[in-house]
Structure formats: C-alpha cells, structure tokens
Amino acid sequence: MENSSELTPSGYIGHHLSNNELHLDFLGEGPFMTLHLDSFVMAVILGIFSMGLIWLVARKASAGIPTKTQAFVELIFGFIDNQVGNIFHGNRHSFIAPAALTVFIWVLMMNAMDFLPIDVMAKFYGMLGLYEWKAVPTSDVNTTFGLALGVWFLMIYFGIKVKGMGGWLHEIFCAPFGASVWVWPANFLFNLIEYVSKPLSHSLRLFGNMYAGEVIFLLLGLWAATGVSGIIFGSILGAGWAIFHILIVVLQAYIFMMLTVVYLSMAHEGH
Amino acid sequence: MNINFTMIAQAIAFAILIWFTVKFIWPPLLNAIEKRQKEIADGLAAAQEGKLSLEVAAKKNAETLNEVKQKGAEIVSQAEKRASEIVEQAKKVAKDEGDRIIASAKSEIDQEINRAKEELRGQISTLAIQGAEKILDKEIDKTVHADMLTKLAKDL
Numbered sequence: 001m002e003n004s005s006e007l008t009p010s011g012y013i014g015h016h017l018s019n020n021e022l023h024l025d026f027l028g029e030g031p032f033m034t035l036h037l038d039s040f041v042m043a044v045i046l047g048i049f050s051m052g053l054i055w056l057v058a059r060k061a062s063a064g065i066p067t068k069t070q071a072f073v074e075l076i077f078g079f080i081d082n083q084v085g086n087i088f089h090g091n092r093h094s095f096i097a098p099a100a101l102t103v104f105i106w107v108l109m110m111n112a113m114d115f116l117p118i119d120v121m122a123k124f125y126g127m128l129g130l131y132e133w134k135a136v137p138t139s140d141v142n143t144t145f146g147l148a149l150g151v152w153f154l155m156i157y158f159g160i161k162v163k164g165m166g167g168w169l170h171e172i173f174c175a176p177f178g179a180s181v182w183v184w185p186a187n188f189l190f191n192l193i194e195y196v197s198k199p200l201s202h203s204l205r206l207f208g209n210m211y212a213g214e215v216i217f218l219l220l221g222l223w224a225a226t227g228v229s230g231i232i233f234g235s236i237l238g239a240g241w242a243i244f245h246i247l248i249v250v251l252q253a254y255i256f257m258m259l260t261v262v263y264l265s266m267a268h269e270g271h
Numbered sequence: 272m273n274i275n276f277t278m279i280a281q282a283i284a285f286a287i288l289i290w291f292t293v294k295f296i297w298p299p300l301l302n303a304i305e306k307r308q309k310e311i312a313d314g315l316a317a318a319q320e321g322k323l324s325l326e327v328a329a330k331k332n333a334e335t336l337n338e339v340k341q342k343g344a345e346i347v348s349q350a351e352k353r354a355s356e357i358v359e360q361a362k363k364v365a366k367d368e369g370d371r372i373i374a375s376a377k378s379e380i381d382q383e384i385n386r387a388k389e390e391l392r393g394q395i396s397t398l399a400i401q402g403a404e405k406i407l408d409k410e411i412d413k414t415v416h417a418d419m420l421t422k423l424a425k426d427l
Contacts, residue, residue: 024276036277043281047288051296058299063306070303077300098297099289106288137281142274146281150289153282 013218016118017211019140020132038133039140046109046137051102080104083258088265096264099154103147103260107206108253110137114213114245119221138252139210141203148203151260155198158267171270202259209252213245396424 019036027033057073066074084097113136125133137143160168170179172191177183220241224234400420 019277027276031273032275034273034275034277035280036275039277040280040284044284047284051288051291055291055296058296061299061303063303063310066303066307074300074304077304093297093301095293098292101297102285102289102292106285140277142277143281145274146278147285149278150282150285 009222012222013215015132016122016218017134017214018132019134020130036134036140036142038130038135039137039143042113042135043106043110043137043143046113047106050105050109054101054105076105077101080257084261087258087261088268090265090268096261099264100257100261103151104253104257107138107147107256108250110143111206111210111249111253113137114139114210114217114249115242118214118217136210136214138206139214141207141211144203144207145199147206147256148199151202151263152195152199155263155267156195158264162268163270167270198263202256202263205259206252206256209248213241213248216241392424392427395427396420399423399427 020038022035022037024033024035054073054076057070061070061073080101081092081097084092084100088096090096116135118135121135122133125131125135134140156168159171163171173184173187175187176190177187217238220234220238223230224238
C-alpha cells in the first residue's frame with residue numbers, strides 16, 4: 001500500500017492518518033469488530049510506562065525528606081489535588097482525585113506522542129515491520145470516545161450512588177424545569193441532551209485538537225517536499241507549530257482532566 | 272476514522288489504569304504527604320512551645336538571680352555587722368584585761384613600796400642607833416632605850 005500512496009499528497013496524508021487495524025473475527029462480523037492496534041498498544045504502553053514510573057516512586061514514598069524524584073511526583077500530586085479540591089468538595093481522595101491524576105498523566109503522555117516527528121517515526125515503525133502506525137492515540141476518535149465513555153459511566157454510577165436510583169430518576173424527570181408532570185418530557189429531553197452532549201464535547205474537543213495538530217504537521221511536511229523554499233519554510237513553521245503544540249498538548253490534557261472532575265462532581269451534587 | 276471496538280478496549284484500559292491509581296498510587300503518596308504535613312505542624316508547634324518555655328525559664332532565671340543577689344548582699348551586711356561586733360567585743364575584752372593587768376601591777380607596786388618602806392624603817396632605826404652611838408661615843412643600853420628607839424623608828 002505504501003508504495004502507491006506515498007507518491008501523492010492525499011496518499012501521504014491518508015497513509016499517516018490511517019490506523020493499523022486488527023479484525024476481531026472471533027467476536028463477530030462487521031466493521032465494529034475491529035481494533036486499532038496502534039492506538040490501543042500505544043495507549044497501553046504509555047499508561048503502563050507513566051503510571052508505572054509514578055507507582056515506583058509512590059511505592060517507596062517517604063514521609064521524611066523526599067528525594068528529587070519524589071518531590072517531582074509530589075509536585076504533580078499537589079497540582080492535581082489542588083485542582084480537584086477547588087471543584088469537588090466531598091472526599092476526593094477515595095476516587096476522584098486519583099482518577100483525575102490518571103486522566104491527566106495518561107492523556108498528557110498520549111498527546112505528547114505528537115512531538116515525535118511523523119516521517120522519521122514512520123521510518124522507524126517501518127523498520128519494525130509496521131507500515132501503518134499512528135503513534136498519537138488521542139488523535140484517534142476511538143480513544144477519546146473510550147475515555148469519555150468511561151467518565152460517562154462513572155457520572156451515572158456516582159449519580160445513582162449519591163442520590164439513589166429514585167433520586168437520580170427524579171432528577172432526570174424533574175430538573176431543571178420543575179416537578180410538574182407536564183414538564184416531565186421537557187425535563188427528560190433536556191437531560192437527555194445533556195447526557196449525550198457531555199461525552200461528545202468531552203471527547204471531540206481533545207480529538208479535534210490533536211487530529212488538527214497532526215494534519216498541520218502533515219501539511220507542513222508536504223510543503224517541505226516541494227523544494228528548497230519549501231524545506232526552509234516548512235522547517236521554520238514546523239518548529240513554530242511544534243512549540244505552539246507544547247501548549248496545546250498540556251492544555252488539552254488539563255482541560256480533559258478538569259472536565260472529568262467537573263462532570264463527576266456535578267454527578268455528586270443535586271440540581 | 273470510524274467508531275469500532277477500539278473505543279471499548281480503551282475504556283477498559285482506562286478503567287484498569289484508574290483502578291490501579293486509586294489502589295496503589297494515590298494512597299501511599301497521600302499518606303506520605305499528610306504524614307509529613309503533620310510532622311511539620313507538630314515540629315512547628317513544638318518549636319513554639321520550646322520558645323515559650325525558654326522565655327519562662329529565662330524569666331525564672333532572672334528572678335532567681337535577683338533573689339540570690341539580694342540574699343548575698345544581706346549575708347555580706349550581716350557578716351560586716353557581726354565582724355564589727357566581734358571587733359568591739361575584742362576591744363572591750365582587751366581593755367578589761369589591760370585594766371586588770373594595770374590594777375594588779377599597781378597593787379604589786381604598792382606592796383613592794385610598803386615592803387621597802389618597812390625594810391627602810393628597820394634599817395633607818397639601826398642606822399640611827401649606830402649614828403647615836405657614834406655621836407654619844409658610847410654604847411647605849413639597847414634595852415634601856417629600846418622603847419625610845421622604837422618610838423623613833425615609828426615616827427620616821
């Protein structure tokens with residue numbers, strides 16, 4: 001496939017934006033039973049790597065004078081704890097704060113894969129025998145949707161756990177317009193839209209930012225292939241976009257984490 | 272770009288990672304940090320307490336020092352008083368002793384004088400008799416004139 005597609009611009013972009021697909025025939029037929037091996041493997045490796053490093057430090061965390069590594073981990077810990085504490089006023093240590101730490105670190109690591117130069121990495125993956133390998137899991141809508149889906153289920157779980165099944169159903173039918181039977185449909189419609197829009201905006205914001213960032217890198221790469229001036233401008237603008245992308249990568253990880261905390265704390269509070 | 276099983280796989284991976292963090296990462300970090308916070312707070316409180324007790328001790332020290340100084344001054348003045356008393360007493364004793372010695376010396380001298388007088392009296396009577404013998408150029412009967420001689424000696 002790479003032989004024919006790398007010669008045209010659309011082939012180049014298509015090549016870099018297509019996932020390495022694994023068809024899960026044992027689960028059944030159809031296009032849904034496909035696994036994007038690149039997104040999944042990269043996400044799992046990054047998750048194990050980043051959380052494993054933190055775990056190695058946390059395992060031997062001493063209450064005395066911390067080592068420099070521990071101080072760094074505690075810096076992240078304090079940042080997350082602070083952010084969550086500002087939004088959520090219950091016992092954040094039992095679940096929400098550690099979940100926020102996971103989301104922030106994991107999404108940050110997955111976003112940071114965008115810093116790897118795509119064509120150099122494509123050569124490297126090619127040497128490993130992987131000809132279609134998209135290294136940024138968050139530029140795959142399945143990853144962001146999977147995360148948002150997890151948060152969505154947690155939202156419903158905490159809503160039911162805190163308010164009880166009755167209280168949660170009452171809220172769905174009686175908020176925000178009131179408890180009158182005549183406004184039940186309006187209330188339900190409103191809450192339905194809210195419950196649908198939350199995971200959609202949550203996941204698509206992250207996906208859109210990372211995907212767009214990758215596309216711009218690809219376009220600059222295309223320009224660099226047109227000649228000497230292309231190389232010069234492509235390099236300069238590529239460097240500029242990479243520097244700007246540092247901000248986007250961290251910012252989007254932060255926004256994703258904050259929205260997770262906001263949604264989960266909203267599930268704890270009544271309307 | 273299509274929704275497929277990857278989404279579910281990622282959600283499962285997400286759940287496992289969250290579980291791992293909740294179970295193994297957050298508690299030890301939280302424990303360590305809270306323990307350190309408590310230790311620092313305790314340390315600060317102990318330092319404050321130490322400072323207070325130091326102040327109290329310094330105050331007490333000054334008080335004790337003052338007391339001791341006062342007592343010392345008292346003792347010194349008492350000692351001075353006692354010393355002057357002793358000196359006075361010694362002076363008195365010495366004076367009395369001196370007086371006594373002088374008195375006894377006087378009486379001894381008186382005695383000596385009397386004795387010398389007696390002796391002289393005896394000698395003078397003898398001398399007078401001898402002189403009278405020489406003058407009379409003859410022996411005077413001592414027994415005859417004894418009364419007269421004794422009277423003479425007494426008059427001397």
